[in-house]
Amino acid sequence: MYFIQKISKLFALCLGLLVLAGVATESAWAHGERSQEPYLRTRTVQYYDVHYDKKTVKVNEEFTLIGKFRLMEDWPDAVSLPDTVFLSAYAPGPMITRVESYLNGMPARQSFSKLELGRDYEFKLVMKGRIPGRHHIHPLLSVKGSGPLVGPGQWIEVTGTKGDFVQKVTTMNGAEIENLEYYGISRALKWYGVWLALAAFWLLFWLVRPLLLPRWIALNKGREDVLITNRDITVGVILGVVVVALSFGGYIYAKHEYPYVVPLQAGTNKVDPLPKAKGDVEVKVLKANYDVPGRAMHVVARMTNHGSEPVTILEFATANLRFVNQQAPGADKAVSADYPRDLVARGGLGLSDQKPLMPGETRDIKMEASDALWEVERLVSFLTDVDSKFGGLLFFVDKSGNRSLSEIGGPILPTFTAL
Numbered sequence: 001m002y003f004i005q006k007i008s009k010l011f012a013l014c015l016g017l018l019v020l021a022g023v024a025t026e027s028a029w030a031h032g033e034r035s036q037e038p039y040l041r042t043r044t045v046q047y048y049d050v051h052y053d054k055k056t057v058k059v060n061e062e063f064t065l066i067g068k069f070r071l072m073e074d075w076p077d078a079v080s081l082p083d084t085v086f087l088s089a090y091a092p093g094p095m096i097t098r099v100e101s102y103l104n105g106m107p108a109r110q111s112f113s114k115l116e117l118g119r120d121y122e123f124k125l126v127m128k129g130r131i132p133g134r135h136h137i138h139p140l141l142s143v144k145g146s147g148p149l150v151g152p153g154q155w156i157e158v159t160g161t162k163g164d165f166v167q168k169v170t171t172m173n174g175a176e177i178e179n180l181e182y183y184g185i186s187r188a189l190k191w192y193g194v195w196l197a198l199a200a201f202w203l204l205f206w207l208v209r210p211l212l213l214p215r216w217i218a219l220n221k222g223r224e225d226v227l228i229t230n231r232d233i234t235v236g237v238i239l240g241v242v243v244v245a246l247s248f249g250g251y252i253y254a255k256h257e258y259p260y261v262v263p264l265q266a267g268t269n270k271v272d273p274l275p276k277a278k279g280d281v282e283v284k285v286l287k288a289n290y291d292v293p294g295r296a297m298h299v300v301a302r303m304t305n306h307g308s309e310p311v312t313i314l315e316f317a318t319a320n321l322r323f324v325n326q327q328a329p330g331a332d333k334a335v336s337a338d339y340p341r342d343l344v345a346r347g348g349l350g351l352s353d354q355k356p357l358m359p360g361e362t363r364d365i366k367m368e369a370s371d372a373l374w375e376v377e378r379l380v381s382f383l384t385d386v387d388s389k390f391g392g393l394l395f396f397v398d399k400s401g402n403r404s405l406s407e408i409g410g411p412i413l414p415t416f417t418a419l
């Protein structure tokens with residue numbers, strides 16, 4: 001009794017702690033994107049210009065998710081190359097439905113093969129609210145052999161009732177399906193019923209008779225002939241005929257009822273990357289370290305402006321986090337209103353000098369990206385990685401507001417003492 005009391009107290013305590021943890025950290029209800037290794041999040045797919053057109057939708061209402069991503073040149077050795085990728089949205093369960101998806105304007109129903117490193121791609125996802133609730137939704141690129149690589153997650157509120165969800169489809173031969181959710185389910189269940197009944201009949205047919213011991217004794221006495229009677233053989237043959245007739249009959253019936261059947265498309269598509277941007281600034285990392293007590297990344301990089309306009313560093317983005325140089329022209333508009341605010345560093349990006357980089361000029365610039373987000377987003381485990389490198393995108397802006405971007409990355413060292 002004492003033991004049971006102890007156990008139930010412990011159980012109540014655990015439950016209480018769980019509830020507390022849930023209340024205290026709301027974003028912990030998201031789906032574990034922070035537990036992904038930093039090398040996956042900073043050196044593979046870098047999402048940018050991601051926009052969600054709505055934050056609240058009704059059940060059945062569509063919303064659109066657009067954006068771009070750069071496949072990093074310094075792709076980690078431990079991660080499979082993007083040879084087969086599939087584009088979709090990430091949600092905690094089937095809370096939303098994908099209506100349409102495009103990669104560089106091409107329908108993305110199937111996987112794409114051989115995406116190119118160092119190049120940019122543009123995506124568009126049209127989704128539809130399915131189950132009411134507040135869901136964390138991400139754009140998602142699944143890379144075969146590596147897993148899901150997600151973009152910035154936004155909370156989308158789906159309102160209404162689950163029962164109202166319909167997925168109306170017109171097939172290629174003009175037939176109207178009122179709700180794809182339940183289409184064909186009753187027929188599938190009927191077939192399950194038929195096969196289960198046949199299997200149960202066959203099992204029971206043998207089980208109702210004296211089973212193991214009497215049959216073993218008969219076998220020992222050399223009376224094998226009494227084990228299987230003529231009736232058993234007749235029933236077995238009839239059952240065999242019924243099974244074959246049902247299988248072939250069902251097939252012929254389905255062929256007749258649905259003469260045009262398109263199989264699921266399994267091949268991959270090819271898509272060209274977006275045209276290469278001109279006038280890029282060349283960025284070479286000379287030194288990078290992460291100041292552990294200060295939660296700040298310091299990078300010294302040699303930058304060469306190959307363009308024809310003077311440019312200023314606008315933003316450093318990595319793993320969907322954004323560090324904006326507040327003094328750059330257009331910095332106030334760099335992050336759109338629909339971008340998840342929990343991914344924007346409040347401290348912004350500090351620079352050793354704010355002078356624009358002139359055309360043809362090469363200069364060493366020191367950057368500081370300092371924010372608790374490094375810890376919150378669990379990006380500091382790169383310090384214990386066997387491949388201690390960081391990666392990200394550096395955005396530049398000229399005086400007319402034109403933006404260009406360059407990949408930045410390299411080895412990084414931790415600093416455990418205050419600088």
Ligand SMILES: [Cu+2]
Nearest residue numbers: 030031136153
């Ligand atoms: Cu999430």
